[in-house]
Amino acid sequence: MSVKHALLSLLEQEPMYGYQLRQEFEARTGGTWPLNVGQVYTTLTRLERDGLVEPAAHLEGAEAAGDTQTQTQVRYRLTEAGRDEVATWFTTPVTRTQPARDELAIKLALAVTVPGVDVGTLIQRQRSASMQALQDYTRLKRQAGGEQERADLAWGLVLDSLVFAAEAEIRWLDHCEARLRRAAREGSAAGGAR
Numbered sequence: 001m002s003v004k005h006a007l008l009s010l011l012e013q014e015p016m017y018g019y020q021l022r023q024e025f026e027a028r029t030g031g032t033w034p035l036n037v038g039q040v041y042t043t044l045t046r047l048e049r050d051g052l053v054e055p056a057a058h059l060e061g062a063e064a065a066g067d068t069q070t071q072t073q074v075r076y077r078l079t080e081a082g083r084d085e086v087a088t089w090f091t092t093p094v095t096r097t098q099p100a101r102d103e104l105a106i107k108l109a110l111a112v113t114v115p116g117v118d119v120g121t122l123i124q125r126q127r128s129a130s131m132q133a134l135q136d137y138t139r140l141k142r143q144a145g146g147e148q149e150r151a152d153l154a155w156g157l158v159l160d161s162l163v164f165a166a167e168a169e170i171r172w173l174d175h176c177e178a179r180l181r182r183a184a185r186e187g188s189a190a191g192g193a194r
Contacts, residue, residue: 015056015077052082134166
């Protein structure tokens, strides 16, 4: 996930400070990918260094921090270069040349090569967990229902992505189980032919 581009896209609407950016990001994604506020401020520092954002104004004390702190908070706004960066991000397809590490795929790849691992049980347990996640996402979609505010639409799109990913994972687990059965049959047939 590109935190950099997410923050830039939020700043395109109006200047904000770090905590506000974190709240907006989590509201629009339904809290699916929580951001650490330290990560937000670190990213903002890099964006400022790279000329993509600049300080817009300082807010003092409780109004800025959302509590009784007396520190000064900086509101950031996009620069022209920042606007160009956001526009490029929105018009450029996400590349899949470097697939993200998938812990489940790694786990299964290793499980089939490590003696003593019950791969069938591993797949069954994962399928149950994936089915539970799919049911949870589907329930959340029903609860989100017909509200069509932009934030609700954004959260609905995130939920759609999670539902499709869970469905794909379940199909992949079915495929893995079938391949393991086929490999076991072929191994038995090869052993019997000797």
